[in-house]
Amino acid sequence: MSSTTTTPATANITTRNTDLAANLPSAGTVLSNLLKADLTAQWRNRRASIMVILIPSIILISWKGLIDKFGGAFALSNCITVGLNAIGLMGYTNAIARDREKGIFQRLRVTPAPRWTIIVSRLLVQLIMIVITTLVLFYIGYQVDHIKLSAGAYVLAFLTAILGGAVYLALGQMIVGLVKNQEMVNVTTRLVFFAFIMIGQFASFGMLGDTWGKAADWSPYGTTKNIISAALSPDNWTSTNYMTLLANLAYTLVFTTLGVRFFRWSNK
Amino acid sequence: MNTNLPSPVLQVANLNVSYGSFKAVRDVSFDVRPGEIFGLLGPNGAGKTSTLSAIEGLLKPTSGAIYIAGFDNRKQPLHARASMGVQFQSTSFQPELTVSEIIRLYAGIHGISLSAERTAEILADIKLEDSGSKRFGQLSGGQQQRVSLVIATIHQPPLVLMDEPTTGLDPQSRRQLWVRIEAMRDRGHSILLTTHSMEEAESICDRIAIIDHGQIITIDTPQAIIDDNRERPEVIRASRRGKITLEDVFIGLTGSAIRS
Numbered sequence: 001m002s003s004t005t006t007t008p009a010t011a012n013i014t015t016r017n018t019d020l021a022a023n024l025p026s027a028g029t030v031l032s033n034l035l036k037a038d039l040t041a042q043w044r045n046r047r048a049s050i051m052v053i054l055i056p057s058i059i060l061i062s063w064k065g066l067i068d069k070f071g072g073a074f075a076l077s078n079c080i081t082v083g084l085n086a087i088g089l090m091g092y093t094n095a096i097a098r099d100r101e102k103g104i105f106q107r108l109r110v111t112p113a114p115r116w117t118i119i120v121s122r123l124l125v126q127l128i129m130i131v132i133t134t135l136v137l138f139y140i141g142y143q144v145d146h147i148k149l150s151a152g153a154y155v156l157a158f159l160t161a162i163l164g165g166a167v168y169l170a171l172g173q174m175i176v177g178l179v180k181n182q183e184m185v186n187v188t189t190r191l192v193f194f195a196f197i198m199i200g201q202f203a204s205f206g207m208l209g210d211t212w213g214k215a216a217d218w219s220p221y222g223t224t225k226n227i228i229s230a231a232l233s234p235d236n237w238t239s240t241n242y243m244t245l246l247a248n249l250a251y252t253l254v255f256t257t258l259g260v261r262f263f264r265w266s267n268k
Numbered sequence: 269m270n271t272n273l274p275s276p277v278l279q280v281a282n283l284n285v286s287y288g289s290f291k292a293v294r295d296v297s298f299d300v301r302p303g304e305i306f307g308l309l310g311p312n313g314a315g316k317t318s319t320l321s322a323i324e325g326l327l328k329p330t331s332g333a334i335y336i337a338g339f340d341n342r343k344q345p346l347h348a349r350a351s352m353g354v355q356f357q358s359t360s361f362q363p364e365l366t367v368s369e370i371i372r373l374y375a376g377i378h379g380i381s382l383s384a385e386r387t388a389e390i391l392a393d394i395k396l397e398d399s400g401s402k403r404f405g406q407l408s409g410g411q412q413q414r415v416s417l418v419i420a421t422i423h424q425p426p427l428v429l430m431d432e433p434t435t436g437l438d439p440q441s442r443r444q445l446w447v448r449i450e451a452m453r454d455r456g457h458s459i460l461l462t463t464h465s466m467e468e469a470e471s472i473c474d475r476i477a478i479i480d481h482g483q484i485i486t487i488d489t490p491q492a493i494i495d496d497n498r499e500r501p502e503v504i505r506a507s508r509r510g511k512i513t514l515e516d517v518f519i520g521l522t523g524s525a526i527r528s
Contacts, residue, residue: 024350025379033376037365044364102360110324111377112350266326 030113034121042125052091053133056083057140064145072147076137077229078204080161081221083133085196088168089175089189092126096176097185105265115265123169130165134158149232156231163248164224170252171220173259180267196221223248275301277426277458278323283332285318285482292318293329294482300427305449305459307473309466311522315482316462320431323460324354337426350378352427353420357435359412361404367391367415368400371422378423394418410441417448421457428452430461434468446472466515476514480522490514497521 042049056079063075099105108118138154141147149157172189179185196219202208203216204225216222223244230241276299285293293315300306310316321327323334325341325348334341337351361370368387375382382390391400394414399407407415413433420428433449434442449459449472463469469476470490477487486493497503498512503520507513 023379024346025377029379030377033373036376037362037369037373040369041362041364099362102363103356103358104360104362106326107354107356107359107361108377109326110349110352110354111374112346113377114346 024112027114027117031117031121034108034113034117035124038121038125039128042129048091049129052083052086052129053136055086056080056133056137060137060140061144067145067147071233072141072145072149073229073232074204075145076141076147076157076232077225078201079141080134080137080157080228081164081200081225082197083137084130084161084165084168084224085193085221087126087129087133087165088170088172089193091129092122092169093172093176093189094186096122096172097179097182100176100265101182101267103266109265126169127162127165130162131158134161150234153232153234156234157228160227160231160245163245163252164228166252167220167224167248167255170255170259173263174255175259177259177262177264180264182267200225218244218247220248220251223251275299277302277337278306278460279333279335280319280323281333281335283319283322283334284330285315285322285327286330291330292482293322296332296479296482296484298477298484298487300458300460302426302458303453303456304474305453305461305472307469307476308460308462308479309464309469309476309518310462310479314480314522316479317431318482319479320429320460320462324352324429325349350423351425352429353423353425355413355416355420355428355430355433357431357433359416363403363405365403366401367396367404367407370404370415371419374419375422380423390418390422409436410438410444413437413441413445414448417445421452424457426456426458428457428459430459432462432464434463434465442468466513466518470514478518478521485521493517 059082060075060079063079067075105118109115134157138157171192175188175192176185179188199208199212199216200219200221203213203222206213208216217226226244227241227248230237230244278300280299281297283293283296284291296315296319298306308316308319318327322329322332323336323341325345334348336348339347339351341348365373368384368391371387371390372382388397388400391397394417396407396411396414399411404412404415417433420430430449434445437445446468449461453459453474461473473490475487475489476493477484478493479485486496488496494512494514494517497517497520500520503512503517506519507516
């Protein structure tokens with residue numbers, strides 16, 4: 001090596017304090033700026049957001065004739081679960097896969113933004129979507145299907161919808177953690193989305209038999225639907241519902257752990 | 269910017285980066301002084317990008333130390349990142365956001381609140397006064413590079429890292445970017461850039477390091493590197509015009525075989 005390097009020995013390097021340390025932006029400042037940008041991006045993508053709300057709304061309206069037979073809680077819980085599925089699997093997951101593929105995360109990672117703020121900002125946007133979707137479905141259920149519930153049931157269902165939404169966001173995180181390629185993420189989320197919807201709906205109508213019906217009941221779709229359904233009629237809440245709630249939380253925990261463990265910020 | 273920073277602004281000491289059993293960077297050490305344009309040159313796969321990625325904090329080195337403005341980029345990553353600005357070879361921002369919104373976002377992440385007037389001034393400074401409401405993808409390559417450079421320096425960092433900044437630009441845009449890079453140096457920024465262009469290295473770099481097979485083989489001013497190596501037989505063999513250029517030295521030192 002014919003170099004004239006000014007090689008500094010690691011041991012001799014001294015850390016200097018500069019005024020940059022004092023000027024480091026707070027995590028709150030970073031998060032609010034990221035959130036503002038992510039909300040703007042979501043707003044500009046409002047056609048996709050409207051589709052997410054529209055699909056369960058159309059199902060709920062079309063099931064008006066089934067309310068007397070199966071009950072309002074059944075219809076509403078199924079439709080809310082479809083909405084949560086779409087938000088977590090289609091909205092969140094595909095946006096994360098796209099931004100990873102485009103290098104948008106790499107650009108953010110070289111700034112003083114703590115890494116958790118980048119993901120929390122995205123999750124907060126989806127949380128807002130969950131709130132809006134749930135409220136819209138409550139409104140449609142009330143106005144169109146004449147589903148009338150107590151205030152307590154609405155509050156409880158609202159809270160369980162957020163818990164159920166967390167399952168699908170965690171599932172989306174797991175998919176985007178385990179699958180690196182954007183196209184493959186897209187295909188996987190669509191397959192999982194339709195599998196959950198089809199199997200969940202068939203099982204709800206008792207078309208899959210006992211074994212498959214029970215399996216569907218304890219799937220992420222089934223547990224979410226069942227806790228929302230139980231929350232909509234709190235008088236009928238049983239010990240099984242506690243088990244369902246526990247299963248729901250366990251799914252969230254497992255999916256999140258795998259999703260965080262295997263997540264890579266870049267495909268390269 | 270903290271103009272009282274003692275030199276150097278960037279210290280890389282005994283850096284090693286491995287991908288499995290492959291050692292991409294081997295015991296690399298160099299520093300970048302205040303107000304200096306430092307070029308990192310090397311053939312494809314030489315270890316330039318791995319070195320740069322380690323400095324940016326995008327990959328974890330196997331061993332070694334990196335200090336940015338005195339901050340250890342492992343122990344104080346946020347402080348280290350706040351002390352640098354990065355321009356990637358190809359930059360992408362959220363396609364839904366306008367150029368003004370992107371500039372305000374990155375300023376905000378650095379704790380800088382930009383008014384609409386100040387954003388307009390920044391855009392006027394890079395001759396994009398009418399493009400604030402455009403999406404980043406609607407800009408030309410040269411315009412995108414200017415926006416990207418503004419974002420990299422919006423917080424006036426002591427160190428600016430640029431990965432092949434002029435790749436894909438037409439001669440006019442490339443010359444304009446050189447002027448901007450030199451202006452940044454005059455304002456006190458230190459710049460570390462990677463490049464394949466020997467012309468670029470000779471024109472704007474104060475010092476350069478040639479890296480090959482993960483190791484630095486020489487560091488000095490472009491002219492000193494030419495002078496030190498002009499008598500080497502492999503450099504003379506590489507010379508095409510009689511006069512020894514930096515490219516001849518580069519080819520002589522790194523070989524003429526095409527790298528993948």
